[in-house]
Structure formats: structure tokens, C-alpha cells
Amino acid sequence: MTDIELTELQKEYDGVRAVKGIDLTVRDGEFLVVVGPSGCGKSTTLRLIAGLEDVTDGTIELGDRVVNDVAPKDRSIAMVFQNYALYPHMTAAQNMKFGMKSVSDFSGEEIDARVEEAAETLDIPELLDRKPEALSGGERQRVAIGRALVREPDVFLLDEPLSNLDAKLRVQMRAELLKLHRQLDTTTVYVTHDQTEAMTLGDRVAVLDDGRLQQVAAPQELYDYPVNRFVAGFIGEPAMNFLPVEVRGEHPAVATHDAFTLPLPSASGLDAARETDVVLGLRPEDAALAANRPDADPVCTATVTVTEPLGEQLLLHCTVGETEVQIKVEPRTEIRPGDTVELCVDEQRLHLFERASGEALYHSADAQARAAERVPGE
Template identity: 60%
Template sequence: MTTVTLRNLRKKFDDVVAVDGIDLDVEDGEFLVIVGPSGCGKSTTLRLLAGLESATDGRIEMDGRDVTAVEPKDRNVAMVFQNYALYPHMTGRRNITFGMKSSGDFGDEEIERRVAEAADTLDIADLLDRKPEAMSGGERQRVALGRAIVRDPDAFLMDEPLSNLDAKLRIEMRAELARLHSTLGTTTVYVTHDQTEAMTLGERVVVMNDGGIMQVDEPQRLYDFPANRFVAEFIGDPAMNMIPVDVEDGRAVHDAFEIPLPLADAGDPVAADRNGVGEESLDDGRRAVLGVRPEDFRLPDPRTDDGLPRIDATVNVREPLGDSLLLHCSIGDASCNVQAAPRTDVGAGETVSVTYDPARLHLFDAETGEAFYHSEAHVSEAERPVPASVE
């Protein structure tokens, strides 16, 4: 296991800055996921870690050793690629062991022992004598993982290894990767564009955009306390609703509604720590964007939502999802998604009354997109409504 440190790491291709001076610390034995849209710099960052790209500026350290200019073969990392990178004319065993003697001091007995251990860990003993053409996508990915494991690396680097699999197999392989990390405990940096993979696999998640790091945090904190509008919209499916508002007298004001913004007592250190901002951020006249996730908008339940403002919304499209019903609505001039119980009897063109969870409101600066308010920091457990039952 090893720690990985990036300091002011930068990579420029001609006139394109792919990685723009990022700082990052990966802890010993951590499973860290880097997520972001295509072109955000996440795969380039991984290739810089592997030594497959040279840094334009900055420093890469592994266990305190500067490896910025060290050749890939001397970094003792193992990379798992999106396309498996298996030799089609070789068996699973030969693909796993290929290059081991030239890249390290491995004898025949040691190689066989490592292959047997990897095959047992990944349950691929019956694949060792098959060629890739006789394997499914998931089996090929397991063999590719076996090739990485037998080298006993200081760190695993994984570049979207599940993106070529179908949806059902991706779910199975996510669980397999989590189990594998629990067994081996090897420091892992995993790159993906899929925020579901990021949230389910990562002990911490790095959200990147335009070559920079937007936020690094535990998955649930990314979801609950996004640092900016980009993170708020990228993490979560369906995406968070964004509605332009003005902050006036402690309320979020829109042409179609006014929502009170809960505030903690002045000087509350717990709220200040959780929210990261002070009450002065709610200055009157401030232009902002109100963020509310679809599951935090809801059709009112008189048993639990008494006293909360009602907002009129026109249903444009209903989207049954089996376990829920997603309503695409208009609230004044704003488009919003509302998640309802799956058998809710409402159709397109109808006007419905919508309310919200007062502990799940977010405000972002209208110009910079930076978050300056999360209501969860100011709402006590006693003040939170009990969620309405789902049919």
C-alpha cells in the first residue's frame, strides 16, 4: 500500500490545458474515485500517475518519493484499462503472467502461486485456459484485474474499467471491485464518468471539470453539501433543480413562490462548521440560484407537511420509473422535476400543489456558482418533517 500526492500538477497538450494545477492527497489503502464529464482531465490525471504522460509542471509523489520523472515500469503501479487490453492469441493464464519475468524478480513457482491466489480471489480458475474470444465481457475484465493483482503493486490505477459492460454486469462488477478492495486493501485510484459508480465505490470522490478539481469529499457529503453548482448538478440522477431567485428578508423569492430559509442561532458553531458560511451570506437583494433535488420536492401530505408553503406546478410530462414517478413540471418560468409515489394519479397538463423538505434547500451564487447556503445546517431533527409514505 502507498500514499499518493499531487502538487500543482499540470498537463498541457499544445494549446489545451488538460490538467490545470491540481493538488490531491490519496491516503494509504484508500479507494479514491475521480469522476467528471468527458474532457474534464480525469483520464489524463490517471495517465500522469501511471507515467504514461509526462507532467508539464508540478510533482507526483508516492510514499514521499518524487516519481514525476520516473519510468512507468519503476513506479510499481498496475493499470486496468477500459478495453481490457488482453492479447487475443493468449490464454487467460498467459495474459495474466505476460511480462512478469521481465518486469520483476519472479520465479516460476512464485508466478504460479500468485496466479492461483488471483484466480481464487477473482473466481476465474476456469478461465485460465481459455482465450479472450471464449470469455464474456465480465470474464475478460476479471482476467485483466488478475493481471494487475499478480504484480502485487503499490497502487491500482483503473480507467473506466466497467464502461464496456452492460448495465446488469456493471452492477455485479461494482460489487466485485468493492469486495476485492476490501480483501486486498491496496491503494486504488479509479476514474469514471458514471456518478453512480463514483458514489457506490469511492471512499472519497474527486469531482473534476475543465482540468480542475471542483470538490473532494465523501460521497454522501458531495450529495448533501455540494461546494458549487457544477457538483450539485453533476452528482445525482435526476439532477438537482436550479431556480433563479432573490434573497430577501431571509426568504428565497421567485415570481411564483416565496420560501423561508431556516437560519441557525447567531454564532452556532455546529451550523457554521457544517454549512461553511455565516448568516451574513443571506444579504437582502442577493441574486442566487435555489437548488432543490427532485426527491426533496413532493406532493403535500396533510399529515406531515402542515405549515409548509404550497407551490403551484404544471405537469408537462410524467415519467414512470417503477419505484417512483418523475414529474417534469413548470413552476412559473422555471422547469423542475418532482419525484412522486409510483402510482400517483396525475397526468400531463394538470396543475398540482408541491411542497419541499425545508432541510434540503441549497443556494448558489448567481454569478460564480459557489454554494453559500445549505439549510440542513440550520434545521434541527425535531423540525424536519417525517417523509410521506411511498405506496
């Protein structure tokens, strides 16, 4: 296995910087997902690691060696592309073998054995004699992964490998990739624009925006403690709601909006939030209909503009004062556009962000965590 160390990594195209000084460590055997919107530099970063692009500045280390000037074939890396990159005139077996002799000293018999082993691992031994046109999207993806497997590389790089599959097959292939990674335990970097893929696949997730690394953390930490407004809005579906507020008072502090006043549990960051313009972050699932929460006090009223039945829940598009928000509520709730509803809020799931910079100043979950750690009697 091999760890990957990126230090001040930069890539420039004709005066335009696509990657802007990324510092990132991928640990031995880790499945790291790089996620971000289109054009954020995630695929460019992957291609820099693979050696398919030249580094403008900074260093890439694989294990204990700097590989900036090492040819791709000598980096012990295997890459799976978005479009699978299969040769249409070759069978699945031939595609999996292609290039093996140029990057290894294996004999033909050893390569055949590796192809058969990879096919068994991927459950495609009966497909080896078929050409790509006779394979489904999922089968082509398995062949592309098999081509990477036969090389037994130190590092796997996967560039949006599931984006061409339908929704049901994507879910199936996510599970297959996780099982494969547990079996192989090979350092893996996986690029996607789909935050659901990122959250379900990654041991850790690296969020990129505009060529810069925003945050690297375990999926749940990203969700619960986003470091800035971009991460908060990108991770989670639907996105976090943002409402302009002022922080006032001390015991307790309160967030004041045109349509409500909300107590803020004591936690670090409240002093900074009092001294600047802030927005309140509230995830759609952290609010509820007061009618369904008799133990919670209503915080505000909202006017429903659109309802989206999603089966396991009902998504309400509402206006609170002049702010548009989305709220997840129980399914089969009889609510129509134009209705006015009372909302309550989970006060332990609130976030405050500086309006100008987007930097996270406060997470109310910090107060809950400290209370849970407190020794009884203190």
C-alpha cells in the same frame, strides 16, 4: 501500501492545458474515485500518475518519493484499462502473466502460483485456458483485474473499467470490486464518468471539471454539501433543480421566486446571499406532492409536462412559473401531463448558489445540524 500526493499537477498538449494545477492526496489504502464529464482531465490525471504521460508542471509523490521522472515499470503501479487490453492470441493465464518478468524477479513457478491465487480470488480458475474471444465481458474484466493483481502493486489505477459492461453486470462488478478492495486494502484510484459508480464505490470522491479539481469529499458530504453549482448538478440523478430567487427579510429570511415564497432556516451564508444574485438548489426528492404530505404546507403549484414511471418512484417534469423542474413522487400516483399539482418542500434540504460564480453560499441542513448539536437548555 502507499499514499499518493499530487501538487500543482499540470498537463499541456500543444498549448492546451488538460490538467490545471491539481492538488490532491490519496490516503494509504483508500479507494478514491475521480469523476467528471468527458474531457475534464480525469483519465489524463490517471495516466500521469501511472507515468504514461509526462508531467508538464507540478509533482507526483508515491509514498515518500517524487516519481515525475521514474519509468512506469518502476512505480509499483498496476493499471486496468477501459478496453481491458487483452492479447487475443493468448489465454487468460498468459495474459495475466504477461509483463511479469520484466517488472519483477519472480521465477516462473512463483508467477504461476500468483496467477492461480489471483484466479481463485476473482473466481475464474476454470477460465485460465480460454482465450479472450471465448470469454464474456465480465470474464474479460476479471482477467484484466487479475493481470493487475498478480503484480501485487502498491497502487491500483482503474480507468473506467466497467463502462463496456451491461447495466446488470456493472452492478455486480461494483460489488466485486468493493469486496476485492476490502480484501487487499491497496491504495486505489478509480476513474469514471458515472456518478452512480462514484457514489457507491468511493471512500472519497474527487470531482473534476475542465481540468480543475472542484471538490473532494465522502459521497454523502458531496451530495449534502456541494461546494458549487457544478458539483450540485453533477452529483445526483436526476440532477438538482435550480430556480432563480431573491433572498429577503431576516426573521425568517425568505427565498422569493415568481411563483412562490419559501422560508429559509437560519444558517451561515444568508447575509452573503442577500447581497448578490442567487439561485435556489432543490433536489427532486426534496419536494413532494402536498396531497401526500398532510403535515406540510403547500409552497407552490406546478404544471406537469411529462411523467416518467420508474417503478419505485414517479418522476414528474414540471414548470413552476417559467422554471422547469423535476420532482420525484410516490409510484402509481394518478397524474397526467397537463395536470396542475401543489408541491411542498423539505426546508432542511435547500441550497443557495451565487449566480455568477456558482459558489455555494448556504445549505439549510447547516441549521438542522447546529440544532442537533445544541445542548438542551441553551
